[in-house]
Amino acid sequence: MKVYELAAGGDGLDRLRRADRPMPVPGRGQALIRVRAASLNFRDLAVVQGVYPGPPATGNLIPLSDGAGEVVAVGDGVTRVQPGDRVAATFFQTWADGPPPPGCVALGAAPADGVLAEHVVLHEDGLVHIPQEFSFEEAAALPCAAVTAWNALMAAGKPVRPGASVLVLGTGGVSIFALQFARAAGARVFATSSSDEKLARAQRLGASGLINYRTTPDWEQEVLRLTGGRGVDAVVEVGGAGTLAKSFQAVGFGGKVALIGVLAGRSGDTSPHPLMFKAASLHGIFVGNRRMFEDMLQAMTVNAIRPVVDKVFGFDDAADAYRHLMAGRHFGKVVITL
Ligand SMILES: NC(=O)c1ccc[n+]([C@@H]2O[C@H](COP(=O)([O-])OP(=O)(O)OC[C@H]3O[C@@H](n4cnc5c(N)ncnc54)[C@H](OP(=O)(O)O)[C@@H]3O)[C@@H](O)[C@H]2O)c1
Known part of the structure; x- marks a missing residue:
């Protein structure tokens, strides 16, 4: 064969x-x-x-x-x-x-x-x-990819509920499944991408907060602005060490960060203290x-x-x-x- x-x-x-x-x-x-x-x-x-x-x-x-x-x-x-x-x-x-x-x-x-x-x-x-x-x-x-996205949103920590807000990073396999699952659960989805064309496609799938992380490198500030300073209930963190500090800023009170990927690097120091002050959680995800x-x-x-x-x-x-x-x-x- x-x-x-x-x-x-x-x-x-x-x-x-x-x-x-x-x-x-x-x-x-x-x-x-x-x-x-x-x-x-x-x-x-x-x-x-x-x-x-x-x-x-x-x-x-x-x-x-x-x-x-x-x-x-x-x-x-x-x-x-x-x-x-x-x-x-x-x-x-x-x-x-x-x-x-x-x-x-x-x-x-x-x-x-x-x-x-x-x-x-x-x-x-x-x-x-x-x-x-x-x-x-x-x-x-x-x-x-899909099982990872499902685990991050629905199995790890508090499941995403109607009215929640979810941030997905980039438009790869895991993130697009997460976008789809979050929308089906009745959540508002924020998506980042390096490409405006891909953001337009994410919008057609139901994402409503669209941020180009190339032209808006402080995308976590934009997430905070778009949520009236509250931050999101869940972050699908596929970036890893290079984006984690920003995700800790973008997550809201009682929210969760699902740590999944290494797209933005494998090593680096990120203080977990922002999570402490807003009772947020960090969940390791392995498919x-x-x-x-x-x-x-x-x-x-x-x-x-x-x-x-x-x-x-x-x-x-x-x-x-x-x-x-x-x-x-x-x-x-x-x-x-x-
Ligand atoms: N822990 C686990 O169980 C698990 C399971 C599955 C995947 N992963 C990890 O999750 C990550 C994503 O996997 P995948 O298979 O979905 O990847 P993928 O389909 O190859 O997605 C890559 C996309 O991510 C975006 N991206 C790249 N660098 C980025 C950055 N610095 N910030 C934000 N977005 C960035 C880009 O989207 P744009 O073109 O839109 O910018 C790129 O097209 C990988 O690190 C993978 O190893 C882990």
Whole structure:
């Protein structure tokens, strides 16, 4: 079967190459999936560049965590899925509910192969059924970015409620899902972007406070101005060390900052004291579990929310999909079909 692998040595996109592997066979409790689509996350750029935290790859690795397809065979003892089912993989294969179990690994980074392959074998517990109305491309957009956004808004700390205000940073995968979920929950959404054109697209999705963080580098002051000095109830913090101090300013009394990303840098000192004075909280987010994924799918179905897929690339053009994400030209998700 056709796969892509990241060669064990070297760094960057030169490591990404086509390969053939034997068809995998599902063992007890496992399902064989014909992958139909896979999506990229910012994380996948870190993996290909060899800067993703975790153990170094000891051999060639199939990249990408997020995929969707159909079950074609199952091993002994499988009860959750059957051949013909349309499914998506969970980011953490063994994290079904509650806290993550010991040894829980994520797909698409050492030591676990990912989904950029015609077929994959996954444990039945690491699969969710996808809504009938979703294409495989849409479903493949969900496992990492959407579950992270859902966790940040609905599972970590106080869930976002009608009338709340939510700030999303940039217009990448996590942030656009967060925009959609916050609007469905009845919240007012503030969005930042480096691009006025992308802000116009965010407005069409329901964002009402639009701030270009290039032309308005003090965007946290603008958030305060737009909220009459109150600040927002939730910040979807995908910037990390480079934006955290501003997010602490932008969050309001009793609000929460969901710490997710590293887009604006990985190191730096940020005093947490602003949180103390306004009884605000900081929540670390690490994607989420299968329960969150399934809750999120219910909410997406009821609210008719469809993933925003920026561009779909063919399997032969997988490297171009990586380049598109690296260039930051996307709005929402970048997908590869198989
Ligand atoms: N902790 C977790 O569980 C978890 C899960 C998923 C993702 N993440 C992290 O969350 C971040 C976003 O991931 P993603 O996959 O959604 O990324 P993505 O789709 O690649 O989004 C990148 C976008 O973020 C915006 N951006 C870049 N630098 C920025 C900055 N300094 N300030 C504000 N916005 C900035 C840009 O939007 P504009 O073009 O609009 O400016 C850019 O297009 C990454 O750091 C990723 O590692 C963490």
